[in-house]
Every structure is written in structure tokens, then in C-alpha cells.
Amino acid sequence: EAGVVQSPRYKIIEKKQPVAFWCNPISGHNTLYWYRQNLGQGPELLIRYENEEAVDDSQLPKDRFSAERLKGVDSTLKIQPAELGDSAVYLCASSTRTSWWHEQFFGPGTRLTVL
Amino acid sequence: AQSVTQLDSQVPVFEEAPVELRCNYSSSVSVYLFWYVQYPNQGLQLLLKYLSGSTLVESINGFEAEFNKSQTSFHLRKPSVHISDTAEYFCAVTSLNYGGSQGNLIFGKGTKLSVKP
Secondary structure, eight states: OOOOOEEEEEEOOTTTTOOEEEEEOOOOOEEEEEEEEEEEEEOOEEEEEEEEEEEEESSOOOTTEEETTTTSSSSEESSEEEEEEEEGGEEEEEEEEESSSSSOOOOOEEEEOOO | OEEEEOSSSEEEEETOEEEEOOOOOEEEOOOOEEEEEEEEOOOOOEEEEESSSSSSEETTSSEEEEETTTTTTTEEEEOOOOOOOOOOEEEEEEEEESGGGGTTOEEOOOEEEEEEE
């Protein structure tokens, strides 16, 4: 079974430029998470989807960040415009609700460098 | 609010030595605790979890962790480490009784375990 797929793996951009990250979750997983992991820190949740609905986006900086999961499968996270402080690894994870607690499966992440 | 503290950012040990990676949490409600491992150039993987029942939980590769409610700790231990255990380890907490954040994971900053020959 394929794991969570993310692309690109690495991205270098100049500040004020837009950038987008793509995530394909494990087949059948209806819950999708986007995390940001700053250098030397643990992952921090940005947004959580249940199917196509964003059920928790309280930590998403909505002035510059946006996300979508139009058909309840793939998801895209966008930053526009990027700032120097956005340099981090962006992680996508997915899970299924077949059990009352659902293990999260993580992708390898996209490492963003903003110059 | 919930929080997780991993007391050591880096732990160097020699192969076959025992190791303990410390994790303390803070929460006003009942919690569920996890250890995730991140090998170089890979995504995070669940190592072990405590949901209920026995406070001592084990992984398939020899790690164990004990939930200590009075000390609010969930330390990870292994009696004899291998070179292949070199990775970053993250402790995480969640609660099913925390309103809209139900099920969300709160991670610690991670501990880099470096096993030397």
C-alpha cells in the first residue's frame, strides 16, 4: 500500500513569491492534516480536514495561508506571499476513522526555504 | 491547554547501552500519549501509544514506555540500542475531550538519539 505522497520534496523561493504544496493521502483515509515543523521543533497542526470539510483551521495564518481539499482526497496548501519566517518543513498526514482513535500516517514532508 | 516537554534535545549513546528519552506533559483533562520516530529522510512513524489499560506499552523493536499519571510522564526506554535506532523521537499528546481540537496531536520538540559504535 502506498503511503502519503507529498510534492515537491524541496522548494526554494524568494520572499513575497507564492508557493504551493500538494498531498495525496493514503487511499480510503478521510482525515487529512497539514503540519508545519520549524527547525528544532515538533510538528504543529495548521489545518485538519474531514473529507472535504476543514474542521479545525484555528492555527492556520489565514492572511497568507490557504488550503483546499476539493474532492475529499488530494489537498493543496498555499502560501501567498511567502515570508522569511515561513521556512520550515510542511508535513501532510492522513488517518481513517474506523477506530475511535485513528493513527496518523505522515508523508516525508516538503522542505521550504524562503530567501 | 496541553503541552509536551522533551527534556533532552540530543542524546548520544554507545551501541548496546541502555537509553531513556524523557517526556513530560501538561493537561487538565485525560490524555492519550504517543511516541513517534523519524528516521533520516523519512516521515514520522508511530512507535508506540498509550490509550488505556496497562501503563507499560511496548513496540515491536524493543522500545517501551511507561505512563506515569502522578508524575505526568511518558518516558521512552530501551535496554540495549542499535546503530539503526539513530533517529529523532517525538513525544505527543492528545485528548478526546478537548472541544474542537479533539484528536489533534500536540508534539514535543523532539530528541535526537545518536547511537555510536
